[in-house]
Amino acid sequence: MKKFNVTIVGGGSTWTPGLLKGLCARQDTFPIDKLVMIDVDEERQATIGEFAKILFKEEYPDVNFSYTTDKSEAFREDVDFVFCQMRTGGYAMREKDEKIPLSLGVIGQETCGPGGFAYGMRSIRDMVQLVEDVRAVAPNAWILNYTNPAAIVADALSRLYPEDKRILNICDQPENLLRSYGRLLDMSPRDFDPVYFGLNHFGWFTHLYDKEGHDLLPKLREMILEGGFRPADYEQRDKSWLETYAMVEQMVRDFPDYLPNTYLQYYLYPDKVLKKLNPEFTRANEVMAGREKRVFEECNRIIENGTAKDSHVVHNDAHGEFIIIVAESIAYNKGDNFVVILKNDGIVENLPNDAMVEVAASLTANGPRPYAVGEIPTFYKGLIEGQFAYEKLTSEAYIEGSYTKALQALTLNRTVVSALKAREVLDALIEANKGYWPELN
Template sequence: MKRQKLVIAGAGSTYTLGMVMSLIAEKDNFPLECLTFYDIDHDRQEKVSKATEVILKEKYPELKQFKYTTDKKEAFEDADFVFVQIRTGGLSMREKDEKIPLKYGVVGQETCGPGGMAYGMRSISDMIELVNDIRKYSPDAWILNYTNPAAIVAEALRRVFPNDKKILNICDMPAAIMVSYASILGKEIWDLVPEYFGLNHFGWFTKIYDKEGNDLTDDIKNSILNKGFVPEDSEIVNDPSWIKTFKQVQIMLKDFPEYLPNTYLQYYLYPQDMVKKEDINYTRANQVIDGREKRVKNLCNQIIADQSTQNAHLEVDIHGRYMIKVAASLAYNNCDIYIVITENNGIISNLPDDAMVEVPAMITKNGPKPFAIGKIPTFYKGLLENQLFLY
């Protein structure tokens, strides 16, 4: 099995340690020769990198090389895979994206509403520049993009790089939801086979099967309707904001019982309710700054000071695990099935061919092979087209 040369772009992210732990958990399935961190913020990246050095020394001693850099050539030259998780403008701009719309009584959220559009417009130019940089030094590398808002970013990259078939846009939200489905069913997420359609952060699970082909959809629906719904992924399980978001799924399912909704649909189906629930002086951005941001910083400081992970609580999360499993299927032609963002081209037959849709696909060494959805009901078609025409 070929060992891969992986670059993480935006490695100063608070999600990077979870990605590192996921790489360790998946090292038999996606073995690395070298791991490189790249970020434009040296100080932010250095803290995460110094902690990562300790983690890798303890838990991934067979890794031949780990390095971090702000130099594009050093980062991207001769890469096999680049995972992209950048945040243009950082959390300070996220705070503005959330608070300015709320000031005018509309949804204030990082990927939805006016704030989502503003974030998307900022992200596009940086993503185009980054893809050009990667292609300059590694023309054949797979670029797996997690950068939000993924729907807008994916559409921009489709237009600017129409012939680049090695860019794949991914979102872990469907997987994070499926972690909770798996908990309801007493199974692992990887035991479930989803049917799903939509746009990024705007879609529905139509069926959930196990690998033996048993339809488990009604079991999930009945559990949510009777017992509620809670997050289970390690990164969000204790997060008050995410707990409220998952709780809203019960209401959505009562009002729209046909399919299981993506959690982000709350912002589109109940926009005024979402506005009323928000505190304009302390939005999700502030929660992240005071919560995950500080927690990860303190965790890095402790690991660096101890030069050990003995006193550090480190967990694998779905953010990293999902990306790595998709990468492994691309690298080794595993033909595993995952939900990804791809050009429609008839997958949803009554939506435009050039729409960037989020659907299940078999992941091969030649890229995703999406499964046909066919026609979707008029109600959902109208909702999706309303979003598409905004782009």
């Protein structure tokens, strides 16, 4: 069986240990020859990297592992897959993304609304540089991208690299939802055949078939309405995520046609969500005090003890496993069905062809083969068209350096609406993002 060379971009991420554990767990189905991690933050990555050395020594000794801050070491002509999970500006900028909008009376969230706009404008720059770096030495490598906000990043990359068919933008939230449905139904998420449409963080499951072809969505709908909804790994989730999943019951009660992506709460109930958000302690603060603290403390404990055999925090989660099984399907031409982000081109008949839609597709060695969705109802079409216009204008604002398009984008966003408020928020974000964004004129 062929062994693959993989580069992980964002080696210092709190999600990286789960990804590394996932590679160990799937070494028989996705064998690795050489694994390189790269990050701009040398100190963060060193902690994860030293943990990885111990983990691989015990669980995967055949891997040729290294970590670096040098692009020439990370991106070489023999790389097969680049797993990308960058966070431009780190948690310091994420905190600003969340707190600046809240200080001005609108939702502050990592990927949605003005926070997502700010993050997207930063991410585009670094993702473009990544593509250039990889393609300079490895024109045939697959770039599997987790970098958020995936919708804006995917739109920009599609416009800038329209002929590059080996960039695949993915998100683990549909996978998290499938795992949560699986826990409710006592089933494996791999036993589901999902039908899904929308944009990233802005979509719906319309059907969820089992292996016999039975649609389980009606049963799930009733279970959610009667007993609420929790993530599959709710024992390990922070409080804000439990509240986010709990909102699914409200969305299903109000709009019972389909099962929604959890992020839709920010767009369907911005007034209600805004009241719950604490402008002094946002999700960024919760992560820094929670998951980040736990992961780095555990990695340091493992390094000190010299063994990862008793690790209880660093686990194989949906984020870590999903990108690997996507790579497996491509590497071995398996044609497995996943929800991924693709250029529409008629997949959803009554949406623009250039929209980067999130839909189910069979993943092969020659790329994704999406399943047609057909026409979608007016309510969902209207929501998606407005959100897509915001995402497209954000990409264009970055590419063209256009203040006007940036203002138009934020005015369209359902978490903002007011042009006066959009200008106030935009000006504050421009000031906070000097050095990250292009100059807007």
